Amino acid sequence: MNTPRLVTTAAELRSATEELLEKAAAANSSRIPSLALVPTMGALHEGHASLMGAARADNDVVTASVFVNPLQFDDPADLQRYPRTLDADLELLGRAGVDLVFAPSEAEMYPGGAPRVRVSAGTMGTRWEGAVRPGHFDGVLTVVAKLFHLAAPRVPARFRAYFGQKDAQQVALIRRMVSDLNFDVEVTGVPIVRAADGLAESSRNRFLDAGQRQAALVLSRALNLLKERAAAGRPLDLPDAVELVSSQPGVELDYFEVVDPQTLEPLAGTAGEPLAGTALALLAARVGPVRLIDNTLLP
Ligand SMILES: Nc1ncnc2c1ncn2[C@@H]1O[C@H](COP(=O)(O)OP(=O)(O)OP(=O)(O)O)[C@@H](O)[C@H]1O
Numbered sequence: 001m002n003t004p005r006l007v008t009t010a011a012e013l014r015s016a017t018e019e020l021l022e023k024a025a026a027a028n029s030s031r032i033p034s035l036a037l038v039p040t041m042g043a044l045h046e047g048h049a050s051l052m053g054a055a056r057a058d059n060d061v062v063t064a065s066v067f068v069n070p071l072q073f074d075d076p077a078d079l080q081r082y083p084r085t086l087d088a089d090l091e092l093l094g095r096a097g098v099d100l101v102f103a104p105s106e107a108e109m110y111p112g113g114a115p116r117v118r119v120s121a122g123t124m125g126t127r128w129e130g131a132v133r134p135g136h137f138d139g140v141l142t143v144v145a146k147l148f149h150l151a152a153p154r155v156p157a158r159f160r161a162y163f164g165q166k167d168a169q170q171v172a173l174i175r176r177m178v179s180d181l182n183f184d185v186e187v188t189g190v191p192i193v194r195a196a197d198g199l200a201e202s203s204r205n206r207f208l209d210a211g212q213r214q215a216a217l218v219l220s221r222a223l224n225l226l227k228e229r230a231a232a233g234r235p236l237d238l239p240d241a242v243e244l245v246s247s248q249p250g251v252e253l254d255y256f257e258v259v260d261p262q263t264l265e266p267l268a269g270t271a272g273e274p275l276a277g278t279a280l281a282l283l284a285a286r287v288g289p290v291r292l293i294d295n296t297l298l299p
């Protein structure tokens with residue numbers, strides 16, 4: 001097993017990145033090396049391992065960050081109980097072949113306290129997850145912008161960043177930020193990893209008991225139903241899928257919509273007509289102590 005190098009300050013991250021990129025450039029002088037950044041909040045699982053695997057397959061140097069970003073939590077209790085498991089995370093990152101782990105303290109990331117100037121996610125960040133967690137996406141984009149600046153190569157290299165499709169609204173917003181604000185980074189979205197029972201892997205799944213987990217399976221079942229209908233060219237009948245979830249005891253639906261995958265605007269005609277083109281079905285629900293999100297691309 002490779003042991004990743006753990007750095008906790010911006011200065012260490014910069015010099016370790018430069019050293020690894022120079023080594024990669026010397027080992028293969030026929031092309032410029034590539035650097036991958038995989039941002040996480042830790043408590044890593046198979047979903048994260050898949051992100052690391054995608055980054056490892058395509059790049060010379062892979063950096064993962066582990067930072068529970070207080071700016072993106074609107075609920076202090078959620079922030080306080082967010083699982084922090086750095087030792088186990090380092091083991092997983094080692095097995096995944098990650099080179100460098102950036103795990104800064106809050107004081108390192110926000111030396112002056114909460115930043116007064118932030119990236120605004122605009123109206124795209126006030127829908128769906130943003131409606132339920134006000135300010136969440138401003139917090140996400142602000143920390144991601146900072147991580148891009150901190151991790152970016154300062155020697156010639158391609159720079160790529162990897163995010164999971166599980167957080168589909170987050171990936172769409174990060175892509176918009178990169179294009180609207182001219183960040184020099186290529187964004188890759190990695191498919192959702194699910195447990196054998198169909199539940200999308202999430203750090204928060206550990207808070208579900210067996211009955212709650214069983215109830216939560218209705219979410220992926222409802223998304224699959226839409227996927228099957230879309231693949232067969234049949235009307236989606238979204239209200240029927242919404243009813244399937246709403247009638248499951250123990251599951252409280254926050255939203256369930258079919259939207260444009262880039263703009264996240266709702267698509268018309270999701271009840272009676274077959275789908276024209278591609279779409280994203282996305283939902284969030286509260287199950288026992290946790291909020292779960294899930295989505296699928298259609299068809
Ligand atoms: N099941 C999954 N499949 C693919 N990517 C995932 C999965 N779970 C998380 N990711 C991705 O990993 C990155 C880090 O996510 P994060 O650390 O918030 O994990 P998480 O499990 O989504 O946590 P939580 O759901 O509790 O917030 C994000 O880009 C996220 O989309």
Ligand SMILES: CC(C)(CO)[C@@H](O)C(=O)[O-]
Nearest residue numbers: 039040041069140143167
């Ligand atoms: C992208 C991210 C690491 C920013 O804190 C977080 O939102 C996450 O883990 O998805």
Ligand code: BAL
Nearest residue numbers: 041072073136167170
């Ligand atoms: N993966 C999204 C991080 C959060 O729930 O804050």
